[in-house]
Amino acid sequence: MPTRINWAEAIRPLLEKYKNKKHPLDYENVYQLLVMVVLSAQSTDEAVNKLAPQLFATFPDLESLAQASPEGLWPYFKGIRNFAHKAKWLTDIARQLGSNDKIPLSMEELVKLPGIGRKSASVILRGAGKPPEGIIVDIHVIRVAPRLGITNEEDPKKIEEQMMKALPRDEWDAGMAMSFLGREICRPKPLCEDCLMNGVCAFFARVGLAGVIAMRGKEGGAGGARPAKKTPAKKSPAAKAPDGKAAGGKEPGGKAAARNAPVKKAPPKKAPKKKSPAPKPKKAVKKAPAKKTARKTTVSRHNYSYPR
Ligand code: SF4
Structure with a gap:
């Protein structure tokens, strides 16, 4: 069960820090956000941001996108996972909606579009300045929320449900705030000592700073x-x-x-080469000093003793 904390209060520092912070996707309007959100599923925001300028220079709106074939979009989607399906979804959306002003701005309508689930719809609504109808649960929130203790679920849908129950609606931007926290601080190897939520975090309470340092020890903590x-x-x-x-x-x-x-x-480079290959030290010693005595006789004893 989630920890018994008044999350409506406990979450406020996090919301204050990240309130109104723009999503990492570099969009300029809702059309671009919709397209980029579809592309970013299972891909990185960085990869989507990288291809965006060329894509939107060629397809500046849904009208132009509706004229494209899915295959015609492939060259623009380099580095995007599942690009073929996404190209199909986007051309279907473009033909279905026809123009930018037809983009629906409600959870109910957005999730009917191909390639758009609740998380994507929440991101679009947030970017469009609409009140939240759900809580964003992305890959970062899936990690951060259970650590905090606001949920004991792993499934995104169940995490969202628990968070919606724990938080009043006007604090549902907590999902995006947790996402930012997950990107910056609560990474797979968390920086708990720098986290403004460590006072209420179940994970930190359970593991402690020593545990956290040990957890990331291999990387840099040690x-x-x-x-x-x-x-x-x-x-x-x-x-x-x-x-x-x-x-x-x-x-x-x-x-x-x-x-x-x-x-x-003097000896280091010469000595090892000549003596190391000789597997039988005692015999080799007797012969070696004969010719190269000048330098080795004094050194040979040292070198001789080391390998043994
Ligand atoms: S205290 Fe640590 S585990 Fe808890 S939310 Fe912060 S970074 Fe994550």
Whole structure:
């Protein structure tokens, strides 16, 4: 069950932060928004924004779009998932509506159009400045809402239903606000310490900051991992020759490096090549010093001992 919090109050900081923030899709009118919303399903807003200028230069309104064939739109939909179906839906919508001023601005009518569900309809209504008739539940909200605890559902439709019950209608823009939070802060590896909702968030209450840091540790939370790789990278050239494993450790390895430092400059590259291939150290030792003694006799003992 969702946590028992007065979400009508608890959600306000989130709404205040993102209230009236424009959707990431770069649309200039409702027609463009409708087209871009259809294209953005299962694709990124960035991909849709990228193709929009050329698409709308060629098809500036529903009248021109109605003249196109689905196949004729394909070249404009590069990088868009399920582009063939979307091209068909959009040409069908264009022919069905005929002109921009026929675009319906109600949930009931919008969801009758091909390729437009409740989420898309809510985005269009919001972009058109109409009062919300539902709550936007996109991929980000599906992640954020259960974490917050305002829903215990995973299905978008059920999430929306629970949120509509938990929030008064004039706060139904909470869906888009959660979407923004999900894009910026409540990412798959969340930045809870920077989140203005961490005081009421069920996930944060359950996991805690330590859990969150551990959750994203591999990526960047455990900052030590990256520096550790950088420092040895600079010292390794010197440290590797005498003792390759030491370089992979932490800074304490500096002691070993200091000991080896004087020996490294001359022998490191020559010694390993000649001695390492020799599988039988004892025999190889006797022969080696004969010809190349000048340099190796002193070094060979060191090198000899390391591999073993
Ligand atoms: S506190 Fe953390 S898990 Fe909760 S909404 Fe904020 S970022 Fe997401």
